[in-house]
Amino acid sequence: MLATIVVWQQFDLMKNKDLGYDKNNLIGIEQISWNGKGEAFKNELQRIPGVVRSSLSLWMPTEGAGYMQREVKDPAHAGRRLRVWYIAGDVDLPATLGLKLAKGRMFSNRFADALNADSLREKDFVKFEKAQLNQNSLMTASAAKMLGIKRLDVQAENVQTVPVGIVGDFHNESLYEPMKPTLILAQKAPEYAGMLIRIEPGTEMQVAAGIRKLWKQFFPEKLLRINNIAEQLTQQYEAEAKLHQLFLFFSGLTMFLSALGIFGLVVQAAEQRAKEVGIRKVLGASVAGIVGLISKDFVKLVVIAIVVASPLAWYALQKWLENYPYRTTVHWWVFAATGFTTLAVTIGTVGFQAIRAATADPVRSLRNE
Structure with a gap:
């Protein structure tokens, strides 16, 4: 009986813990190659009744901590190395997830926040590397604290980006793993990505039907997989x-x-x-x-x-x-x-x-x- 109650409490904690982003009313399209139509599909998607916001994202919940991790110098201890994780998506990713801004600003199309990574990488890799050094980024609060970030809009040498905002910590992996210090980068219309879609409560069936209809117009030859993010997260446990x-x-x-x-x-x-x-x-x-x-x-x-x-x-x-x-x-x-x-x-x-x-x-x- 003791074990039954404690196991239930642990399961309930993992199922209902605040992840730092809003997992409810969030659906996702599994990662595919968009064939240059990702941005157009997203724009049409916004016209479907019930869709609040959407984002092309290289990171999807339940699919790992990020697309890259890097060891950087610890500013507080000479000779010690720290590890940070990177996730990327278009400028709407933080808002679609419902991340909470603690300092600075979110990504915006009014600024040069998004890097056309696919195009630059293919045309001139050296230019791509230089552009990355000056790319704007968002940092989680734990990453900013760990890296000693006290000023925004100036290059952080350790991570080689320019932090423009600090957001609240969020779990980019399951609760089997401790929270990771994370940086978020913006990319213009990433070619291979998933899509996260924020919808109004109670409209999931209506939105899913609209997505299927739109999908047939853009990608009749590709298989569509739509997932409820909250259900996917619960299935981890x-x-x-x-x-x-x-x-x-x-x-x-x-x-x-x-x-x-x-x-x-x-x-x-x-x-x-x-x-x-x-x-x-x-x-x-x-x-x-x-x-x-x-x-x-x-x-x-x-x-x-x-x-x-x-x-x-x-x-x-x-x-x-x-x-x-x-x-x-x-x-x-x-x-x-x-x-x-x-x-x-x-x-x-x-x-x-x-x-x-x-x-x-x-x-x-x-x-x-």
Whole structure:
């Protein structure tokens, strides 16, 4: 029972934890080669009723921490290296995700934020490398702190970009991994990318139908895969969901079998003490007193079991939770609730038969004496 509650709490935490971006009302088209039509498709997509915003993105939730990671010098410790992650998309990516701006500004088409990376890379790789050094970027708060970024709109030498804004930290991987310090870069109409689409609540079916119709016009030969981002994120924790179901089933089965065992024992005890119960009733013992007499030994054993099991369960569950960077706490009320439930089941099972024994006619048990 303890394990069932704690596993459920951990699964609930992972399913409902704030990721730093809004996973609800967000759908995604899996990554494809857009054949130069990505920007046009996005513009037409915006006309579909229910679509709030969309973005061509090289990063999709559940598909890794980013397209690149880099080791950079630690400004606070000479000789030490730090690792940062990069994700990229068009200028609408941060707003589509619902990232929270902490300082500076978001990407905008009014500024030269987006780099035409595909075109530059193909035409002149040296020019592409130089352009990257001066490319504007957004940083997560943890990346800015780690890299000692105190001023915006000036080049950060370590990461070789120009940070123009700082956004709140967000989980760009599953909760099996700690949060990564991340930089976001903007690219003009990336050729190979997915698409994230922010929709109005309750319009998913309507928007999906509109996307399929538009897809046939632009890419009749390509397979369309639309995913609900919130559902995809929950599916990452399928192991925890199955573990909880397994514990729930076996906990229920164990409690049922235990109740049957206790019922059998109390029936036997009541039969063995039938004459004693009869004599006590004749001498004026109350029903409550007789029920307490029969029940106390069983309750005592259950209390001992709770005392023995609780520290062992606490230790085992703490060890299991160490596998998760973000984990629930094994609260004292979990032990109180499971102890109370176990005692309630025991008392209910024992009490039913004990009351029957206590209210039986004493003449029947004493007539042979």
